[in-house]
Amino acid sequence: MTEQGKFARSVVGLSAVVIAVCAVVVTVNVVNAQPPRLLDQEAVERQVAATVRGGSDMSRDGVFCPTAMEAKxxxxxxxxxxxxxxxxxxxxxxxxxxxxxxxMDKY
Incomplete structure (x- = not known):
């Protein structure tokens, strides 16, 4: 039984080390994650207004674009x-x- 006890303690110790390494890897990945670059909603809507309305009216009134669009x-x-x-x-x-x-293209 002594051999089984030593083996069990070794497995538990090794498992703790593996879990700690995984936690460090996940933490580093989360910290280094960059948020996506988003388009300026107001600027996009003004450009769309100018394109659709022929450049005469750049008002954002009545312009509806998706929010939080990624600059990708x-x-x-x-x-x-x-x-x-x-x-x-x-x-x-x-x-x-x-x-x-x-x-952009008007249609």
């Missing part, structure tokens, strides 16, 4: 814009680079 190349989303006469136009917006440069 290839990210695509749609915005709606209220236009005169009660109508609604739309713009497809694509993030062109990781710096937040946008390309």
């Amino acid at each position: 190349k290839g990210n695509v989303f749609e915005c709606s814009v209220a236009v005169g006469g009660g109508g609604t136009d739309f713009a497809k917006v694509e993030v062109v680079d990781d710096q937040g440069k946008l390309s």
Whole structure:
């Protein structure tokens, strides 16, 4: 029984070390995680308004874009814009680079 007791203590000790190492690895990964860079909501809505309304009205009134859009190349989303006469136009917006440069098309 003495041999079994030594073995059990060794397994418990080794398990504690493995758990401690895993906890350190998880902690380091969480601390080093960077939050995503988000687009400036106001600036995006003003650009969409200018694109859809022909540059004459950059007011954000009536412009609806998704919130918290990540400034990640290839990210695509749609915005709606209220236009005169009660109508609604739309713009497809694509993030062109990781710096937040946008390309948009009215449809």
